[in-house]
Amino acid sequence: MKIFHFSDIHAGSKKHFRQENLLHIIDEINNGGYDLAIFTGDATNEGQRDEYELAREMLDKIEVPLISIPGNHDARSGGIKLFEEYIGPQNGVKVFGDAVVIYVNSAIGDSNDGRVGRVKFNMLKKALNDHSDKPIKIVAIHHHILPIPMSGRERNVLANAGDLLDLIQRADVDLVVSGHRHYPNVYKVENTVFINAGTASSAKTRYGDVNSYCTIEIDDKENKVTTKRLNGQNTTRNFKRKSKRIFTEFGDREFRAVQLSNTYFSESSSFLSNHFDQALKSLKTLDPDLLIHCGGIVKEGTPRDYDFAIKQLNKLDLPMIFTPAARDINYIGYHLFNQSFGELDQSFKTDKFLFQGLSTPQYDSSIGVVGESERKVLLELLKDSPQDFRTVFLHHNIIPIPHSREKGLLEDAGDLLRELVDADINLVLTGTSYHPYATRVGETVIVNVNSLSSAYQRSRFGNSFNMIDIYEKAIVVSEVNALWGEHRFLGIWERNER
Ligand SMILES: [Fe+2]
Ligand SMILES: [Fe+2]
Structure with a gap:
């Protein structure tokens, strides 16, 4: 299975939206033989209608199945209503062959902080339970669950990130895809790979970095995760799938x-x-x-x-x-x-x-x-x-x-x-x-x-x-x-x- 993950396009921002970079990325999506694309939020900059119109126009160019979730910027100015009108549902579960993708909105109106409230938390829990037999389990959420490097003061993570991390570990989730911090990063926590794509097309990158996205290739043995920067710099990491946790020979x-x-x-x-x-x-x-x-x-x-x-x-x-x-x-x-x-x-x-x-x-x-x-x-x-x-x-x-x-x-x-x-x-x-x-x-x-x-x-x-x-x-x-x-x-x- 080949997945394309991108995030934080911030369409419509006069100062920060780089449309040419987004169009380049969409070209990559359409020509790379991907089974699925996941967009992890911040479609717009201020949650305004004209921004949503532009975001819709852009995302419509994508020719592979696409899952989109809102980010904190999409919930500005009450924009979450427009997200549903222009982009789609805020939360949901979708099955693609061997994979299930569970996506939740973590944005709070007019706040940069994130939260997955009780109803959504239970929906996530139930979906993971219902699909526990799926070989590939993916969770998509805008706010990062683990702290991201190069992000300055780490103050606005998810309020209940610890509970989510615990649930994700218990449910043996394979991949967690996120955005929010405009800096790409990959961690493996036990058997789960946590991916941050960076920003696809906002000029607000960090530490002089360029726009980026991520590709994920999954087979029986490995998750191959590649961070791709628009300057051509690619970093690939291979993670063994479901490595054994318990063994018997401890030594002295x-x-x-x-x-x-x-x-x-x-x-x-x-x-x-x-x-x-x-x-x-x-x-x-x-x-x-x-x-x-x-x-x-x-x-x-x-x-x-x-x-x-x-x-x-x-x-x-x-x-x-x-x-x-x-x-x-x-x-x-x-x-x-x-x-x-x-x-x-x-x-x-x-x-x-x-x-x-x-x-x-x-x-x-x-x-x-x-x-x-x-x-x-x-x-x-x-x-x-x-x-x-x-x-x-x-x-x-x-x-x-x-x-x-x-x-x-x-x-x-x-x-x-x-x-x-x-x-x-x-x-x-x-x-x-x-x-x-x-x-x-x-x-x-x-x-x-x-x-x-x-x-x-x-x-x-x-x-x-x-x-x-x-x-x-x-x-x-x-x-x-x-x-x-x-x-x-x-x-x-x-x-x-x-
Ligand atoms: Fe963002
Ligand atoms: Fe964000």
Whole structure:
């Protein structure tokens, strides 16, 4: 099956619409032997009637079956009504031979943000269930689900991106096609390939890039994804279809790390002392080589909370490293963190293992940032490190977390995620959003941890920490309930070679 994916044409924009580029792309669609074309939104710039007329005129030139969804620009000025009049339904399910394409509108009127509301979410869920036997499952949505590099401040992703990511993984979706950020990008998350086409014909490209689109060739064994730029530069990546996830030969266990966050030490009722004390008992039995605290150590950065934290942590006789959350550096916490725990970017090293901390909170702000200069320093450090197994730990999440509104995301999550995945970092640990989650992007396993002893958490399994066992050939991540010590798997992955 051959699919043509393009996005963000922004027809009618006086300043930014490059009609000649769109006509060139339509020519490619009509002459490339494609079975299907998918357009992922922003047909117009302002949702106006004359723009829709032009968009219709353009899309009418396409001679292969076409699926179109609206983008945020199409929902401007109430334009979503006109989308239905000129382009087609906002949501739907279409079957093409072996493939099913489920498409949903994620635009909110007069907003750049995205959301897939309950009715549409359930429609997506039902459609994936109804078509679970289809060999090729494709989801089309305008807003990107994973953060995109080169996109500046990553602030307007989908509100419920984490739930969508989780659903897509569970339903074994093959492809997710999106637009919105005018920058092409491809990620593989477990067995799903997430594709961003860039913009087909808007002058508003990023970082001096040119217009682009994407072609996808699917056979029994592979998804071959090619990003094509209009300057002739093509990048092809082949992804194995449905690679096996579970295997049996782990080899010896080489390291056991325990990841925790949001202990919320304080004399207030939001610190659950019983949970902390019970978790200590489990930790003593599990005997980890290292504890990694991903932030939210104290409830507030006051001397009183820090004093209390030190007393509690003295009950533990295990090596431990920390990275701060915003609450840890509030008030006078910035100094107290230094005084009590040491530097902001802490690390733990053995011959084979590196655990490198990356401080992300900003003073008096809930927004996380690494920053371009800091990322450069980190990448140099990771490149020069001799260890086989490299882990980066930070407080803010770099992929969306289920059951939480996407607000914990790092401002430069798109860049950091791309850089860590491209550097084949084995493991990334985060500790925000109060819900556990683990998945693999490219070769990098990304694990978020729930709160250990804060009254604020979102998991039905209850407060917990994560146990990460690193074997010669596998990484096994389990969640351990703080009160009762029950375990459940978050995932098993084959360990990648450096
Ligand atoms: Fe756009
Ligand atoms: Fe958009």
